[in-house]
Amino acid sequence: MLKILSMKKNQEAAAKKKPKTSAAQIRVQKDLTELDLPSTMETHFPDAADLLNFTLTIRPDEGMYKGGSFKFSFAINTNYPHDPPKVKCTQTIYHPNVDLEGNVCLNILREDWKPVLNLNSVMVGLQYLFLEPNADDPLNKEAAEDLRSRRDQFLQNVKNSMRGGSLKGRQYDNVLA
């Protein structure tokens, strides 16, 4: 049997033994304690002992969604960061990239997720959706169509929906902070 143990590299290497804290757990701790969020974003943990489930509130201070308070749930599984966090908007909002079930179209949450990305990148990406809603990747097609071809109407719809109004018979949640 190979005598790895007599290899000279070993002594130094073996001293670097690690604890049983899982890689996912360490990584989440690192991501959360090093979050660098602007004052427009805030996390909330329903259970402070559970770092894997929390909400993020985004309050844009500019752009057409200014004045709103938008809530997202984050669920991280034990295969993080191989798997991206699962993120959903918990309110019914009028936004081209968020559907009425709260699904979010943000590339780094799905097809472009990489383990080198972190929770900070996801949160910054979400905030960006409120500053620059994107009509090219629609999840709410009507909203995207309005944004593309009837911008004034779109702005009006955003304002109306944020107050809890209804559009085309669909009631939106009041998100005014």
Add this chain to the structure above:
Amino acid sequence: MSSHESTEQNGSASHDWPDRYHHIDQVLDKPGPRTDPGFAPGAEVKTFLRDTCKILVIGAGGLGCEILANLALTGFKDIHVIDMDTIDISNLNRQFLFRPKDVGNPKAIVAADYIMKRVPGVVVTPYYGKIQDKDDDYYLQFNLVICGLDSVEARRWINATLVNLVDPENPESLKPLIDGGTEGFKGQSRVILPTVTSCYECSLDMLNKPTAFPICTIANTPRLPEHCIEWASVLEWPKVHGEKKMDTDDPEHIGWLYSVAAARAKEFKIEGVTWSLTQGVVKNIIPAIASTNAIIAASCCNEAFKIATSSAAYLNNYFMLIGTDGVYSFTFEHERRPECPVCGGESVDISISREWTVERLIEMLVEKQDIQIKKPSLSTPDKQIYLQAPPQLEAATRPNLEKKVSDLVPEGGEITITASSLPFSLSLKIQYR
């Protein structure tokens, strides 16, 4: 019971007919030009391989069947195998230890029986269950571990477990891990010497991710049958079933997804949504190619043989095979990542008074010249001790600052420290004086 006793009970000696190992012995009876200087040819190495060496195979699927057969025929005689799955009819085209009558039975048990029947003198000990069911003592009994898994999560678990097992005081605790993996025509095998070479976690960001389609494409502009299936599973399932979790092993759930996906495909005039594609997409199954499995398993077993016998230089440390266009292979040394959360970082033993508070410990970490951590966050494997941020978690853990470390961490317990000034993390092993 030692392997030696168990093989004798099975009367293996009589099964080793003359010249059974003629070809293998060409390698073990004399050194070659590239043989490790530590190699001692002759009886001793053969006895080790055939009577002493205990090897664990994780996974008895596509790769596992090949690995078990190769090991048994190479002369390993004390083989253990773990697999949590039962045999599905779709396995039979390539998992050649199984027959139609075995469908529904545990892979580990059927595979073990088949190998023992076919290769006299080999003892294969199956365990039908999860690798996570077993503790450190179980893994410590083996000389080598070979993995033929299709799950990233299970690999991360066994990798972390074997890295954690390494005890500098006990040379036997370092278990070489040979990891094989295949995806269609691509595959890789690698030799991981826990804490010495790069580990599985070190290379996590090299992995091919399962194909994910942009959610807006799924929602609006489906072009492929896969888009329709993803639409059914990602968007329609939660909409219709709410909190109810989808079970990809439940035929009723797959049936529902299939009919929803088929209806959508019809609407968009897309062809090709089938039951088996639906199952494949939601379970992330990439078609398994028998020949890729055979090549990768051969490479893994070759490494196991070389490591167990020192008869030739082993792989350092990553072999990749790309069979999509012709046959291309490439071998390279994957380097350890200093910031790897499993094998990187540092472990420091410290001895503190039982009276020390968490705050006192943090002051020490900040002041200590050789550590110099700014704003450390501390946790144990099961709880947070003190987190610097976000504000809510800082407030929730602040009361711990006044508590004694000895009330939160047992003697010999470990504290994981993260801080932006650390490449990844530091682990402190606490002793009380």
